[in-house]
Amino acid sequence: MKNANDKLFNFRPAFFAAVFLCFGIVFAYLRSFFGVSVWWLAVCLPLAVAPFCFCRSRRYALKIAQALFLLFISFAIGHSAFLLNVQSYADCGVYNAQTEMIGKVVQIERFDGYARLILEEPYIGKTQEEGRLVAYMPASFCKNVRLSDKVLLLGYVETDVDCFGEYGFRAQDIRERVRYSVSQVDSCIVVGYETDVFLAMRQRMKTVTYAGMDDEAAAVTLAVLTGDTSGIDRGLLTNIRMGGIAHVFAVSGLHIGSLYAFCLLLMQKTKLKNAPAPVRFFLTAAILIFYTGVCGFSSSSLRATVICLVAYAAKALGLETDLLDSLGVAAIVILLLSPTALFEVGFQLSFAACLGLALLSRPIGKTLDSGCDIVKKVWIRLWRLENKARPNPKRKDEDMPEGVGARIRRACVSFLGASLAAQIATAPILLNAFGYLSGWALLLNCLFVPLISGLFATLLLFVAVACVLPTAFSTVILYLPSVVWSALLLLFYAVDFSTFVFTGVKISGVGSLCYYSGWQFLSDKWNISKKEKTAYALACFLTFVITVYALNV
16 A cells, blocks of 8 residues: 555546546637747646656556656647637538528526527528527516427527627536527417426426415425526515525425435445445446436536446445545546536536535545634633642543433534534636625525435435326425515515625636635645645735735725
8 A cells, every 4th residue: 555655645547537527628729719820838827737746666667657647638629629619610501581480498597587598409590500599578478488398499590609708708608509599579379288297397397386385485495496586576586695605505405315314325325235236336427417417417416426326336346435436536526527517506506515525525624623622621720720620640531432412512613613614615707707796605505505405315305206196286286385484585685785795806817826726735635745745825815815815006
């Protein structure tokens, strides 16, 4: 077994392959749209791979060479995949006229008297085009339109394949192949229905929740279960975002992890435990993949599903894996399917939070635990002084059995460490993308994340039962969830969470790099001394502060 001092860090092939895949995508983006010279590779790549070459033993020269080859291949694949993805996006028919269109409805959003419909694989005129079409119209035009309906539109259609729009790089539009925009819609008529099991299930969930709950509770239920926030009141949604917990409406590790735990419980506590291991795995995979499909195969749900299935498969095969490698596999799968997903805020927040958990939750937890020990010792000394008690030399804390209080403390420290790690990792992205950082986030996450995690599988089971039974039974089945949501939402109507929000701070790309570099030096993944870690981290944080000050003055 190799000594930890022989290398700077443990090489995780999947994770580092994903990192260099991202490097390749970013370089292709900069080269395509900002004219960055290819000669920058001569400077940046050697710096990026330098840590992998640092080794105090020559026994691993071949492994280092193999690792470098993997990284270069990953970089090249990311670079090529992005270029091909962007080029294929623009390869479509060009339209700029009033005409008829027919397509299957895959998304409906209604707001302020207007509606936004997305049609998949539409016929424009007499030609079927690949990709999606977005149509804007008065809500009254499509009040009876449902998901999976085939609709006939008459309006003015334009081809829009520009990679940049009003809000910057159109990463999500490129990933979803949104190529056509329709305005001045004169009519919208349902002409048929096209079977799609995922959309049909999503539509059924919407039907039963609105039939069995009041509109507010139903909208929140759909948002938690499917990620569709279009039905939530704008003011309520804004206040939830200001509270820093809007991520509960993005189906991700919180939701998929809860469903995965429920599946494992089924496999262990029912007759399914007698089934062969491959059968249990495929049943679990089928449930998770089906649910991910209902959620539209979003980046966050797909990432969480891949991580859970990789962990399950590794456990079944007796292989060792960790969150970093599972995260790397998930990133590779998503980015190979759609390289532009890297530039979506949802993807960045999702993976940053997971990366924070992998790198920082344990060190932060240890620090908090040490702080608790110090407070405990001080309190004991004060108590002894006040009561003139003497310590018992025969009694040692490590000899005492762990009590309920100690277990509760350990659980609280672990959860608080994970919450802090996620908050630290996502802070720069939130500031850059939304312009604010909630001061309530840590408190509300500590309240709502355990609650949503604990209730999610139960809520999904209630809605699933309501979907199977006639709609008339949904009022009875969903009564309790409706009451619970109504009670929880009272907090967001009673408190204005925008009163404690940090705004007006801009962070540059260099500043973000220094910020994350500083924190990763404080993780437990580096095989260097604490003094070296502290020195490198302080240098990074100092550079970060300087860049932020220079940018905001």
